[in-house]
Amino acid sequence: AATGVTLYVSLDGETPALHGVGRLQLQEAEGPGLWVPWEDLPVRLHMLLAMLAPETAITTEEAPFKHQNHSKSSVGMFVLLSPGRLSWRMLCWSLRVATLRDMLVPSSMHVLVHSLEDWRPRQWLDQLEVAAPVLRGFHWCKGPNRYPQFNPELFEKKPRDNYYNKVFMMLGLARRHNYRYIVSIDDDVLMPPWTLARLVASGPEADEAGCGVVSPLLQNGVPSTELWAEAWLEPDEREYLYGCYSGSSKKFCNLFLSSYCEEAMVRADVEVQQLHAQLERLQVPFPWDGAAWYRSIADAVDSDMRGLHPVRGNETCMEVVLAMALERVEERWDRAPAPAPLLVDRGRTFPYFCNNVYLVRADLYSEVIHDPGLKNGGADEVTLSRLLASRRLPVCHLAQSFGVHPAYSTHP
Numbered sequence: 001a002a003t004g005v006t007l008y009v010s011l012d013g014e015t016p017a018l019h020g021v022g023r024l025q026l027q028e029a030e031g032p033g034l035w036v037p038w039e040d041l042p043v044r045l046h047m048l049l050a051m052l053a054p055e056t057a058i059t060t061e062e063a064p065f066k067h068q069n070h071s072k073s074s075v076g077m078f079v080l081l082s083p084g085r086l087s088w089r090m091l092c093w094s095l096r097v098a099t100l101r102d103m104l105v106p107s108s109m110h111v112l113v114h115s116l117e118d119w120r121p122r123q124w125l126d127q128l129e130v131a132a133p134v135l136r137g138f139h140w141c142k143g144p145n146r147y148p149q150f151n152p153e154l155f156e157k158k159p160r161d162n163y164y165n166k167v168f169m170m171l172g173l174a175r176r177h178n179y180r181y182i183v184s185i186d187d188d189v190l191m192p193p194w195t196l197a198r199l200v201a202s203g204p205e206a207d208e209a210g211c212g213v214v215s216p217l218l219q220n221g222v223p224s225t226e227l228w229a230e231a232w233l234e235p236d237e238r239e240y241l242y243g244c245y246s247g248s249s250k251k252f253c254n255l256f257l258s259s260y261c262e263e264a265m266v267r268a269d270v271e272v273q274q275l276h277a278q279l280e281r282l283q284v285p286f287p288w289d290g291a292a293w294y295r296s297i298a299d300a301v302d303s304d305m306r307g308l309h310p311v312r313g314n315e316t317c318m319e320v321v322l323a324m325a326l327e328r329v330e331e332r333w334d335r336a337p338a339p340a341p342l343l344v345d346r347g348r349t350f351p352y353f354c355n356n357v358y359l360v361r362a363d364l365y366s367e368v369i370h371d372p373g374l375k376n377g378g379a380d381e382v383t384l385s386r387l388l389a390s391r392r393l394p395v396c397h398l399a400q401s402f403g404v405h406p407a408y409s410t411h412p
Contacts, residue, residue, distance in 0.1 A: 004037040009048060017052050024053050043119035046140055054146040058176070062137040064121065070136050075107035075200050076179035076362075077134075078170045080163075081187045083115035091185065092127035094193040097334075099131040103197035107183075109134045110173055114142035114162040137173070141165035147172045154375040167380050171369045174362040182362050189357040190404040191216060194336035198398050202342065202359055209344045212393025213384070214359040216401040219325035220311045220318060220408070223350040224397055226290035227343060229321075231400055232328055241324065242288035244317040248310035250282040275305055282308075291349050298351040304382045306352035312408050325404045332402045340399035350395045353388065355381040356405050364393075 008028045009015045016027035026048065036044050050057040081088060088111075098104045113119055121138040128135060147168040148155035158164055167184075174182050181203040191199070195216045202214045215221065217228040229238050253261035281300035285292040297306050310317045364387070368374065371383045388395065 004035055005041060006033040006035050007044065008033040015048060015052065019053065024049060024056070026052075040116055043116055043140070046119075047143060050140045050146065051143045057140065057146075058137070058173075061139050064138075065136050068133040068136070070108045070177070072106040073108040073136075073177065074180045075105065075183060075203065075359075076136075076170075076174050076177060076181070077107055077109040077183045077185060077200065078166075078173070079109065079111045079185050079187060080166050081111060081113045081115075081118050083118060085187050087190060088124075088187050089127050090190050091187075091196075092124065092131065094191055094196045095131040095134060096127075096129050097193040098197045099134070101193070103193060104134070105197075105201045107134060107200050108136035108177065108179075110137045110139055110169075111135070112139050112141045112166040112169055114140070114165065136177075139169055139173070141169055150369050151371075151374055153372060157375050163379060168369060171362070171366055174365070179362050181359055182365050183359045184355065184357065186356045186405075188406060189218070190406075191357070192333045192336070192402060195398065195401045195403055198339065198401060199357070199359055202396075202398065203361070205342055206359065206396055207361070209342055209396060210394065211342065211344060211396035212360070212364065212388040212391065213353060213355070214342065214396045214398065215353070215355075215357060216398045216403040218356060218403045218405045219321045220405055221356065221403075222307055222309045222312055222352065222354040223290070223294060223395065225309065225311045225321065227397055228325075228402075232332070232402065233324060237324060241317070241321055244314065244320055245293075245310040246284060246286040246288040248284065248314040248317060250279055250284050251276070252279070252308060252313035271303075275301075275303060278302060278305075279308075294349050294351055301351075304378060304386060306385065307354050307381070308352075312354070318407055322404075322406060328402070329404065337400045343397040343399050345394040345396065348389075348392060348394060351389070352385045353381060353395050355379075355384060357403065360384075 008031065009026050010029045015029055018025040046057065046060065049060060079088060079091065111124060119138070119140070124135060124138070125132045142162055142165065144159055145155050145165050145168055150168050150171060154164060170182055170184065183200055199214065199216055206214045215224060217224045217231060219225060219228050221228065229241060233241065251261065278301045283296045293309070297308055301308070311321060368380050368383045368387055371387070373386065374380065374383045
């Protein structure tokens with residue numbers, strides 16, 4: 001039979017506590033208590049520590065990895081982990097191979113979690129093996145945001161939002177460890193070792209080129225899908241994929257904007273009506289021309305809803321290009337092409353950047369997190385895209401890179 005312990009404490013951060021040097025004494029709370037299996041006790045106690053003593057919690061989260069030398073790290077990698085996903089094991093595999101081949105520049109990794117089932121640092125160390133020294137911290141990101149001072153208005157509006165907990169944590173840890181660059185990795189992005197290593201090392205070249213962000217080529221990236229297709233598909237495959245794009249609806253009602261297409265909402269919400277009026281002005285190129293599509297988005301859509309593309313909103317196109325990517329995994333995963341200069345969008349063709357995985361300077365990301373508009377939602381990519389546009393900073397991509405992002409969250 002399972003064994004455990006009953007905790008008579010409040011798990012919402014309201015537990016009375018006495019703070020002392022090197023200790024935190026919790027007071028018993030009234031109520032039936034919470035039964036906790038022994039294996040979940042460490043994370044349950046750490047949840048309380050994170051809510052009641054945030055700075056001490058970070059020290060505790062990094063203490064198991066203090067014996068590693070992270071002093072030379074100028075790059076902080078941050079993995080945003082979602083409940084139950086196992087694709088992080090592929091990231092560990094790529095880090096192992098990159099370490100064995102001495103491909104990684106000095107860098108440190110932080111794993112950001114908000115689910116009990118994902119609080120398994122030992123499993124990460126086992127998967128990392130020789131790459132274990134890159135792991136610098138396992139961080140709890142559920143409950144009250146630990147950095148309300150970064151954006152008080154957003155904190156007041158969404159004090160316990162898991163996503164904002166994570167992106168605030170990224171900036172907090174970057175400042176704590178003086179990282180010059182942040183590499184943000186969604187847990188459903190798969191990269192071969194050579195792509196990952198080149199991304200982590202791309203900061204200095206990106207600075208020289210004036211890049212705002214750097215991203216690998218993903219088969220459904222916005223705006224990298226055409227760049228990926230040009231790099232990896234045969235002419236007939238590109239023609240088939242681009243035909244799917246050209247045949248897509250410009251209303252995006254089947255996936256990405258489905259909630260905006262409900263008749264009652266369209267009638268009641270003026271902003272939704274305005275968005276549909278903007279979408280009517282879009283011109284879908286035939287034959288498909290990615291640059292023409294992005295120009296149409298920039299000209300027609302006045303709002304922040306510019307991350308529009310058939311690969312994101314058309315389920316058929318999304319599945320077609322995923323199948324094409326998977327056919328190339330075995331061939332490309334362990335075969336790196338010769339390094340090439342960054343692809344720099346100097347003409348500012350791309351009006352929006354979907355940030356599934358990217359490198360950005362920490363000081364630029366600080367502006368994103370402190371931006372008053374962040375409280376309006378849309379994750380950090382809306383504010384980041386707006387900042388790139390206002391500063392006229394180009395989106396840059398790793399030439400001839402390869403990555404797989406299976407699907408957007410709108411996909412069933």
